[in-house]
Amino acid sequence: MRGLLPLRRPEKAASRVKTVTLAHGGGGKATKDLIGEVFVRAFDNRWLAPLEDQARVELDSCRALGDRLAFTTDSYVVDPLIFPGGDIGKLAVCGTINDLAVGGAVPLHLACAVIIEEGVPIELLKRFADSMARTAAAAGVHIVTGDTKVVPKGACDKLFITTTGIGVIRRGLNLAAGNARPGDVVLVNGVLGDHGAAILAARGDLALQTPIESDCAALHGLIGVLLEAAPGLRLVRDATRGGLATLLNEVAAASRTAIEIDEASTPLREEVKGFCEILGLDPLYLANEGKIAAVVAPAEAAAALAALRAHPLGRDAVAIGTVSAGEPGRVTMRTLVGGRRIVDMLLGEQLPRIC
Amino acid sequence: MKYVDEFRDRGRARALIARIEALVGELQPTPQRPLRVMEVCGGHTHSIFRYGIEGLLPAALELVHGPGCPVCVLPMGRVDDCVAIAERPGVILATFGDAIRVPGSRKSLAQAKADGADVRIVYSPRDALALARAQPEREVVFFALGFETTMPSTALTVLEAERDGVRNFSVFCNHITIVPTIKAILDSPDQQLDGFLGPGHVSMVIGTAPYEFIARRYGKPLVVSGFEPLDVLQSLWMVLRQIAEGRAEVENQYARIVPRQGNAAALAAVMQVYELREFFEWRGLGSIDHSGIRIREAYARFDAERKFVLPNLRIADPKSCQCGEVLKGVIKPWQCKVFGGACTPETPLGALMVSSEGACAAYYRYGGLRKPLPA
Numbered sequence: 001m002r003g004l005l006p007l008r009r010p011e012k013a014a015s016r017v018k019t020v021t022l023a024h025g026g027g028g029k030a031t032k033d034l035i036g037e038v039f040v041r042a043f044d045n046r047w048l049a050p051l052e053d054q055a056r057v058e059l060d061s062c063r064a065l066g067d068r069l070a071f072t073t074d075s076y077v078v079d080p081l082i083f084p085g086g087d088i089g090k091l092a093v094c095g096t097i098n099d100l101a102v103g104g105a106v107p108l109h110l111a112c113a114v115i116i117e118e119g120v121p122i123e124l125l126k127r128f129a130d131s132m133a134r135t136a137a138a139a140g141v142h143i144v145t146g147d148t149k150v151v152p153k154g155a156c157d158k159l160f161i162t163t164t165g166i167g168v169i170r171r172g173l174n175l176a177a178g179n180a181r182p183g184d185v186v187l188v189n190g191v192l193g194d195h196g197a198a199i200l201a202a203r204g205d206l207a208l209q210t211p212i213e214s215d216c217a218a219l220h221g222l223i224g225v226l227l228e229a230a231p232g233l234r235l236v237r238d239a240t241r242g243g244l245a246t247l248l249n250e251v252a253a254a255s256r257t258a259i260e261i262d263e264a265s266t267p268l269r270e271e272v273k274g275f276c277e278i279l280g281l282d283p284l285y286l287a288n289e290g291k292i293a294a295v296v297a298p299a300e301a302a303a304a305l306a307a308l309r310a311h312p313l314g315r316d317a318v319a320i321g322t323v324s325a326g327e328p329g330r331v332t333m334r335t336l337v338g339g340r341r342i343v344d345m346l347l348g349e350q351l352p353r354i355c
Numbered sequence: 356m357k358y359v360d361e362f363r364d365r366g367r368a369r370a371l372i373a374r375i376e377a378l379v380g381e382l383q384p385t386p387q388r389p390l391r392v393m394e395v396c397g398g399h400t401h402s403i404f405r406y407g408i409e410g411l412l413p414a415a416l417e418l419v420h421g422p423g424c425p426v427c428v429l430p431m432g433r434v435d436d437c438v439a440i441a442e443r444p445g446v447i448l449a450t451f452g453d454a455i456r457v458p459g460s461r462k463s464l465a466q467a468k469a470d471g472a473d474v475r476i477v478y479s480p481r482d483a484l485a486l487a488r489a490q491p492e493r494e495v496v497f498f499a500l501g502f503e504t505t506m507p508s509t510a511l512t513v514l515e516a517e518r519d520g521v522r523n524f525s526v527f528c529n530h531i532t533i534v535p536t537i538k539a540i541l542d543s544p545d546q547q548l549d550g551f552l553g554p555g556h557v558s559m560v561i562g563t564a565p566y567e568f569i570a571r572r573y574g575k576p577l578v579v580s581g582f583e584p585l586d587v588l589q590s591l592w593m594v595l596r597q598i599a600e601g602r603a604e605v606e607n608q609y610a611r612i613v614p615r616q617g618n619a620a621a622l623a624a625v626m627q628v629y630e631l632r633e634f635f636e637w638r639g640l641g642s643i644d645h646s647g648i649r650i651r652e653a654y655a656r657f658d659a660e661r662k663f664v665l666p667n668l669r670i671a672d673p674k675s676c677q678c679g680e681v682l683k684g685v686i687k688p689w690q691c692k693v694f695g696g697a698c699t700p701e702t703p704l705g706a707l708m709v710s711s712e713g714a715c716a717a718y719y720r721y722g723g724l725r726k727p728l729p730a
Contacts, residue, residue, distance in 0.1 A: 205477075207482075270356055274356060277359060336360075336363040336584070337368035337406050337411070337584040337588075338368055338369065339406050339408050339584075341404060341407040341410075341721040
């Protein structure tokens with residue numbers, strides 16, 4: 001009987017297996033096949049191609065860009081894996097690029113470690129790898145090394161991705177949360193809360209349908225034009241988990257200043273406003289994946305705002321608040337009706353109110 | 356946003372505040388005895404802090420944040436019972452989100468979840484019923500909380516479960532009713548209240564007649580109020596106007612939502628499924644007669660209290676905790692001995708620190724700015 005079976009070409013073995021099994025995590029041939037078929041194929045670049053245990057990055061190419069290496073890592077465990085406006089792959093690339101970019105770094109290379117729950121369809125993995133590759137290519141970065149692990153059912157939720165990034169910061173540039181000074185202006189590059197609202201809605205347990213899409217985007221280009229327009233830029237932060245409120249609290253605490261924002265200037269999509277009204281959520285605490293707050297000296301504020309607005313990812317940019325010498329670490333909001341309230345850090349999860 | 360922004364308009368707010376200031380000036384309260392208006396409902400408390408309304412009002416007009424946060428007044432023993440249900444093998448406990456962090460004497464539902472209990476956050480009792488239908492091998496228990504606002508939806512869900520013969524669904528009923536509690540506060544010798552903002556969504560169900568005794572017997576004005584900042588300001592002005600004119604009546608500022616006679620269909624469902632308990636324990640306020648409801652005998656198989664054996668212990672509030680005095684308006688949240696020290700929203704000791712509708716949590720999060728600020 002053996003002789004009647006057609007010969008299998010080894011490199012095609014993986015494609016006949018529809019889902020990831022523990023064998024794919026064994027470190028043997030199945031692992032190699034999976035990595036080759038899914039990741040190496042998608043990421044394809046000269047640093048990755050030798051498939052050594054590490055990528056080898058030329059120092060000279062870094063030195064030309066600046067005098068410090070920026071180095072960051074982030075894990076992505078988003079549920080659902082695919083959501084309006086993106087998926088876990090796009091998120092994993094954009095998020096780590098943004099963590100580099102808000103430090104003023106030019107992002108260069110990423111590493112990608114995946115933890116896969118057995119039973120995940122390989123086609124789905126391919127989709128995410130392609131999404132990562134597309135996002136990285138559009139951003140001009142390369143995914144140069146990685147790791148793949150498979151765990152038994154229930155040991156993780158379908159797929160976790162960790163991306164680590166390196167970039168280079170140009171000489172003399174030092175963006176930091178502690179740099180905010182009284183009188184500075186706080187800018188944001190557009191509507192807040194889209195990502196958080198899109199994810200909550202996409203989970204499907206709210207029985208709410210919305211057209212809201214995640215704002216997931218790589219922001220290094222936007223931050224680049226901002227730095228050109230406002231060379232004295234104090235700091236940039238991306239308003240991810242915990243939203244704008246948490247970010248501003250971190251800045252106020254680090255710089256020992258007070259920050260006041262104006263509710264009337266807070267940019268919100270109508271759909272996000274409605275979503276928050278119905279669920280009793282505060283959009284200031286909703287996550288964003290494509291929004292920054294930038295703090296600039298008053299003299300540079302107009303130029304910075306104009307530069308943001310001229311960029312496709314900053315068309316709805318506004319000045320949302322000011323830094324003052326008030327109570328250090330305090331963030332307040334001038335409310336629509338003219339009252340003032342404290343805007344605190346997010347405590348725990350943002351839980352919906354019941355009535 | 357249409358029908359939202361109009362109720363948050365700064366110019367109109369300013370005009371209302373000017374009217375409020377004029378009336379307060381006319382009434383001449385003293386710093387020792389300011390005018391005190393209680394907003395009964397936690398939704399109002401949330402709005403007042405969310406929009407910084409207190410800071411806009413004259414100092415001689417104090418807002419007392421009342422007991423109308425169902426999560427806050429839930430006694431520890433009931434949380435313990437709920438945790439005990441959640442920890443039973445095979446149970447899925449479905450709860451509204453803000454009940455999950457309420458401390459019990461051993462643990463909160465959030466801690467029980469971390470320890471392996473299957474606790475799910477739902478937005479409606481029907482979501483819990485859907486869980487029961489989807490997983491017939493599991494017992495789904497809905498942690499029913501809230502005043503008359505949420506009572507009808509629980510009742511209708513029980514009726515739906517009965518109609519469809521769903522056997523693995525039950526309700527741990529902690530619904531409470533606000534009117535006996537307002538009466539208890541008015542009967543308390545240390546209360547110093549001049550008027551009330553009446554709850555909006557409760558009144559949408561029960562109408563405005565149940566408050567008449569407050570005006571008639573206790574001579575206090577009550578204005579049923581909406582939840583937007585202009586609603587709250589206008590209602591405050593209406594209360595003050597009654598005081599200034601020597602009237603004590605029930606008025607309805609929230610007429611766009613609240614019909615005088617309430618919602619007959621909702622009330623019918625409530626009457627069909629529930630009956631009054633002789634008494635119910637309120638955190639910080641103690642036992643109040645006829646202030647809680649339970650599921651009638653006819654629907655006993657949907658009643659988690661009958662279905663399971665529960666510890667059913669009465670747990671005294673922590674000694675250091677002054678939630679009761681805050682609820683009656685005797686002290687302000689920040690005057691409590693443990694406020695912001697042993698008791699914070701991250702590690703709440705008293706229930707008022709748990710929910711964003713709780714007076715203490717609201718003060719802690721939003722309220723460091725008590726004094727009016729320069730415009």
